[in-house]
Amino acid sequence: MRLDGVWLRYHRHGPWVLRQVDATIGPGEVAVVLGRNGAGKSTLLQLAAGVLRPSRGRVVDRPATVGWVPERFPADQPFTVGDYLAAMGRVAGLPGAAADRAVREWVERLGLTRFSDVRLPQLSKGTAQKVGLAQALLRPPGLLVLDEPWEGLDAAARELVPEMIGEVLAGGGAVLVSDHRGETVRLPGARRWSVTDGTLTEEASSGGSAVAVVELAVPAAGLAAAVARLRADGHQILRVREPAVPPAAGSPAPAPAAGPGVEAPDESPAPGRSGAPGTEPDGGWPALAGGSVAEPDGGSPALACASAVESDGGSPGLPGASLAEVDGGAPDVPGPPGVEGGAGSPEAGAGRAGVASEVGR
Amino acid sequence: MIALVRLRLAGFVRTGRALAPVLTGLLALGVLYGGGGAGRPAEVYGVSAVLIFPVLAWQTKILLDVEPDVQRRLARVVVGPARERAAGLLAALVAGLAVVLVALAMPWPLGAVSLAGGPAGRPALVGVALGVWAHLLALPAAVALGALASRPITRSAGYGAAVLAVGVVGVVVCGLSDSVVPWLVPPVMATARAVTAPVTPGAGLLLTGWAALWVAVALAGYAWGRRTRA
Structure with missing residues (x-):
């Protein structure tokens, strides 16, 4: 996937949040997006995921299947964990049986089994974040975009995140991840993209x-x-x-x-x-x-x-x-x-x- | 996309926010039909179509607003922006169709419909068909107005309510028979007037084309607005 001269602002006369961003990430690559609060990390990730549309420039060669884990999972929804994930699996194009299988797998791996019948608004922040992770991985993504994925997770789940990233990379996918907790030390070989004042630079290894x-x-x-x-x-x-x-x-x-x-x-x-x-x-x-x-x-x-x-x-x-x-x-x-x-x-x-x-x- | 339509309809129904417009619609229809008199089908249904237009637009706005913004963006990532938009509109159409069916059925048990012949000896069944047509013209226009008033476009509850109110009032005021800008609004009022008289095929086509064009323009505006409003 390539970001080609991308600029973005949220309003027509608003300030530029991102300016002249050029970046490429290929299959099997992981990039950590770093930067201060408000630097534009989440904006960059949402551009890459396809949530936002560039004001100028373009995003090309985005993989067909994208998994996006937002910084805060939207738990204010009237569904149980199991129902929500099954529905998202079907929205992602998985047939009924395959969606149910994928849901079972990720619910088990993320320790969500006992929460399967719990309604989303009743979940703790960390458990809701796990649901956010699960929905992004129900269908193996060609591009996985993780916005502060470790936020609120317990130790076991934190260990699982690099494992999941490794699986996406092994499957030929690319991963973009932001982190301000220092957890990305667990990602060996990750490229480091630094966002400062709306511009993106790649830090040298x-x-x-x-x-x-x-x-x-x-x-x-x-x-x-x-x-x-x-x-x-x-x-x-x-x-x-x-x-x-x-x-x-x-x-x-x-x-x-x-x-x-x-x-x-x-x-x-x-x-x-x-x-x-x-x-x-x-x-x-x-x-x-x-x-x-x-x-x-x-x-x-x-x-x-x-x-x-x-x-x-x-x-x-x-x-x-x-x-x-x-x-x-x-x-x-x-x-x-x-x-x-x-x-x-x-x-x-x-x-x-x-x-x-x-x-x- | 059908899975996303189902997810959104389920969210709309389970939150209970569907109750407010549905109860308002039932109340309005109850007042309309509970007066004791019985009218000819086309006339009754013509008024009904005008009456439920704001209900349908309000319901559409609620349906599109009930989903958290981040969940809408998740859906956009999964199915793409065009399908995400279309799924919301389709869900609103399905929900609106349910209200239309209730509105069409309600006058019968209340004895508000008379099967006496219509103008120029028009059979009652034709009057019913014209009434269904009036509702089906009002539904897409109401969905388009509700979409323009939804949070992704207006970004605030105040602006959303204003767009909805101005749209509904505009449909009535600009739809009056002596209006100088009737084309600014969908032909909800014009259709209600038309079905009380013999409707020629030409007039029917004109009203249908007018409604379709208005909906197309409104939905194009919605799509354009949503380009930068995820």
């Missing part, structure tokens, strides 16, 4: 230098200093979790997060951005100070507050930090070191902070 994700806990009171040291060592901060109550004496890990059930406002800036702790202008710090993390099955439950840090070599070497979890499953992610998400405030409070980092291997 870093040559396949391997990175890994390390989650570790640090005293919350010393979080700002720890983050500063990590950055100074060239690590990349991806995320910060809320501090919790102090751990029991001698325990290497702190107590579980204090604020259950609420998703932290996880606003990661564009990659490659630099900045000192405590200078986040767009929501990095509030996630640390006032948010809470609802990830009962993701990461280490012992983490009260965590930041993800990426490195292109070396080790964090933080005094007083305890290693909570090492995720070695992040292979060969290209990308420049730099701050992706950040935090740091002297008011971090008592307790220990969890820090997840990516280090070179």
Whole structure:
């Protein structure tokens, strides 16, 4: 598929959201679309999927079957999960039996079996997102467009997303995916498209230098200093979790997060951005100070507050930090070191902070 | 596309939002037919066609609006923009046809129809056929007006209601016999007047062509508007 000199604006006299976008993606290729909030990532994805029509330019050679997973699944519909997916399978052109078979397969794979008779408005955000994933894959797509697919998913389903992407690629399809949570480290060999101020540039590969994700806990009171040291060592901060109550004496890990059930406002800036702790202008710090993390099955439950840090070599070497979890499953992610998400405030409070980092291997 | 039509009709019925226009239509027809008198079929049905025109347009707007915007875009990705648009209009036509059938059947049990001969000795059956024709001319025009008032085009509830109200009032006002711009609106009023008198084939063809042309122009506007409004 090719985007050929594509421009887009939503209103006739409105500002250009995308300008002179030229891009090509072929069968078996995956591209990660990166950029700040409001940069035009979702717009680009919707253009590629065929939701939007370019104001200028054209999109050519779009595969006949396109699967689109919107950022927010429209759960305000009077159907059960099973009925909705079966209907979408038929809308996609699958005969009745084939649609039912495809629905059974994806309902099972995504752990939706017990929700099959539940009405869509009653689903949690993550479960609704799984329904969104399922509807896009009922018919094997030639182009799969995923807009923040990891948003709200549990750990098992997050692992499943790269697997599904791999299956589409193996079937000769192409995949476009946006992500601001750093989950695309799970996509080895992905091209990186960066959207900045309405223009698209492809970031050069870093040559396949391997990175890994390390989650570790640090005293919350010393979080700002720890983050500063990590950055100074060239690590990349991806995320910060809320501090919790102090751990029991001698325990290497702190107590579980204090604020259950609420998703932290996880606003990661564009990659490659630099900045000192405590200078986040767009929501990095509030996630640390006032948010809470609802990830009962993701990461280490012992983490009260965590930041993800990426490195292109070396080790964090933080005094007083305890290693909570090492995720070695992040292979060969290209990308420049730099701050992706950040935090740091002297008011971090008592307790220990969890820090997840990516280090070179 | 048929699967998408079924999905949209199911969504329309299950949300319960179909009740408001249906109840309004039944109420209006009840007032029309409950007066105790009995009229000739063509006259009764002519008035009925005018009366249910706003109901059909309102119902179409509700049917097209009831689906969340993102779901409509999902359908657009799956079946393509032209089929997605057509499926919405077809679903509205099917839903409208159900209302038309109710409107055609309702006067009989209420004794509002007299089988006495029509003008110039016209048989009652011909009067019934003309009444059906009047409804079938009103239905596509109402669907087209409802589509123009739907959220994908108007983008807000206020503008949508305004388009609907102006359209319905326009059909009545511009359709009056002394109107200077009758061609601006579909011939709903003109048809209601025509069926009370002997209808020549030429007049019938003219009214049918007028209605078809108006619907074609309105739907072309809808398609053009939807190009950039997913």
